[in-house]
Amino acid sequence: MTDIAQGSPEIVTEQPAKFAMGKSMKRKEDPRFLQGKGNYIDDINLKGQLYMALVHSPYPHANIRGIDSSEAMKIPGAVAVVTSKELNAYNVGWLPTFHGLDKQMVLADGKVLYQYQEVAAVYAETREAAYDMIELVEVDYEPLEVVNNPFKAMKDDVLLRPDREAKTNHIYNWNVGDQGATDAALATSDHVVKQHVVFPRVHAAPLEPCGCIAEFDVMGRLQFYVTSQAPHVYRTALFLVLGIPEDKIRVISPDLGGGFGNKVPVYPGYVCAIAGALVLQRPVKWIETRTENLTSSFARDYHMDIEIGATKEGKLTALKVNTVADHGAFDAAADPSKYPAGMFGIVSGSYDFPVAYANLDAYFTNKQPGGVAYRCSFRVTEASYLIERAMDIVADELKMDPTELRRKNFIQKEQFPYKSPLNFTYDSGDYEHTMDVALEKIGYKQLLEEQAEKRARGELMGIGISTFTEVTGAGPSKHFDILGIKMFDGAEIRIHPSGSGIIRTGTKSQGQGHETTWAQIVAEELGLDPQNFLVEEGDTDTAPYGLGTYASRSTPVAGGALALAARKIREKARKIAAHVLEVSEHDLEWKDYAFHVMGAPGKTITMKEVAFAAYTNPGDNEPGLEATLYYDPPNMVFPHGTYVAVVDVDRDTGETKVRRFLAVDDAGTIINPMIVEGQIHGGLTEGFAIAFMQEIAYDEAGNNLATNFTDYLIPTSLESPHWETAATCTPSPHHPIGAKSVGESPNVGSPAAFVNAVIDALSPLGVRHIDMPLTREKVWAAIRTAENAVAAD
């Protein structure tokens, strides 16, 4: 057996050694990326292409009295200007949102509802001419009163969406759990802890913004190159919006420079590019600017009130959460139809609450639309942050160590499958073990001693714990769909005569390393060399149907499809092996990555040999060796982890230094430890940014104050702490290879660890909570306020 491991596994896993899986194989896609030879959307240029640019509204709320494009059309190279009037004439002025609960304007139709909303599209021979044109499109606005938060919106004094049947800014109510039992349990609890917690509006900010090129070829077929995390969903959505039959649409998603959820929605720019290409009969290219990227969608923006009941001994009795969600101008969250608030029900976390109730109301405001899932399975980050933050507040109130409160209330490993009071069935987990590994590795006892000494000297040192549980892998078709399409995934494997092969899936890597991990899964199942598999994704002409890559669903869904498709191949191979070895297939045993004739040692055949026979000597069997399989997972998967942050806060300046950060993840079976570690590093860096520096804030006039990277900060390696990682392994009992997911865990689990650490540092001063981002100004102000309060006493 050749050892195919090439990298050095940093993560020491608990899982048994395998042939191709669990090894830190170097990424097969990296040679092109490391040489700067990736093929991104802006690298693609079609003959005769036009460039499109968009005119954006400076007003957050205004009627449009008129649009005059005559001056813009005088720019040399100007070709056309399109407004909602032209789009409406083709009946494409509005788009349905993915969950079907709302629709959104492609270009402002009569009024604008948020600053930077798309008002007109211009088309020109060059990119420069297009940008000159947008300066000269004259839009006559009549400013209207601005609703810049959901609490103002709920008064309904200013109706933002008169186009909707319900004349209110309230979009929907969603609730889950037992309200009566929860209220009763809270009323009789020894302690009830209440806290208002805000998860601010943030943005995924992939380094490559969105973009597309649309072309109607000589046969009238749409060739649509686009930055999409879900190419097949786009194809079907384009059929639904434009009425073009799906066979006349090819969606190609090239290499993507990050996505994190930002590349799931269908944006107005895409529709305008396609409309332009259709009418002008020329390819049209549109590449988003950074400001357009930051202002077109968002994540989070939840205002949450939590109540937790507990006994004197620290046993949790009830959980109640009430949330006000700010959805902006359109309810364009890409959530599954039946889950308008996504998977927010995971808010009961890793804890065995006897009863719980969660209620959520969503409102329109004059802000960018969306509520897309930013590196989480639809609202899991908000939920995990809330419960993990609240657990620390409960511990503080009960004067318990936060790890002891958690230990006392963890769902025990023998309780799985565990039915949560908010309607999820957790598949597996061992929370206490993972926490113990983390506490041991970080040296928790020593840190507590050090902290006690420092506190005696007046120094502010904090230790923050987060023992989160995620719900990922949407999802089982009985619960999950987008635009009515069930959230299964397809996989296709073809084995060539030489034992190499091609793998195709309906997912789309944005940096996750599918070209490597998919090959490792198939190689593991078939005993073939993962280096010899080509992995293709992103072209709807060749890939089997799939719902794409987001919500940590690729390995839970497509990964399962791949393993099962490989097993289907193995079953066919068994017949051919039996023919070649001249035995009955029932006499064959698949062991140590080859077929063995039972009771006849040495009489074996490898998959590579079977592959050759499939094309040269298949006997009475159907020739060839390939399989396509669609996998509908029976349940979601529930990865978990324990994160520990250690911080020092400068009492004079409010500056926080993250001295150590340890992430112990339990993602079930790990396919490639090196890739997992990379994903954790990336997600922790994003979580660090959310906790300390990022917010899309709006001023009273409705101005978006975070429209570029001077205002919306992205940490570099200079700001980012050193990350320590480790893994425990509780395989998913229902997943074909026992895998869960990990891509989103660090973004979901880390913000609470950071904030808990800072609040722990400030707790001797009596500080109980500060909303993110914990900028030095906010921390400094909290320290001063606390000190002044002490001085006043």
Place this chain on the structure above:
Amino acid sequence: MKLEYNGSEQVPLSKPAVWEFINDPQKVASCLPDVQQVTVHDPKNFDALVSIGLGPVRGKFKFKITLEPQEGGNRMNVRISGGGFGSVVDLLAGADLKDNGDNTTTLDWSGAATMRGPIATVGGRVLDSQAQKLIAGTFANVKTRMAGQ
């Protein structure tokens, strides 16, 4: 982003002379700092093209200006709206005229501006002082021009 300004100028001219000056669009427009071009539509409405430099935001802003003289000749309101490169400014300014009785006039002025778009964010750090300079400069110019008459 909403900004408010106010100030006071002593003008060495009689109140009727000041009133006449500030009712003349051509004369008022010429007091805007860095004005490039003025197009007068009628005695109360004119357009002005002004060079603006706010941090990284630089270019020409086109303003529509409306003079709203109040009954009695004691107060002039001015509405300015316009912008450029995706930004807009809506400014409502007003000046009260007070006859000092010694052939000089006091001009008490105030203004409130709402900024939207990149100037409010990118230029935000320098906007306040720049806008102050622009508005104060305008009224200082009014004083200088009138004094020179």
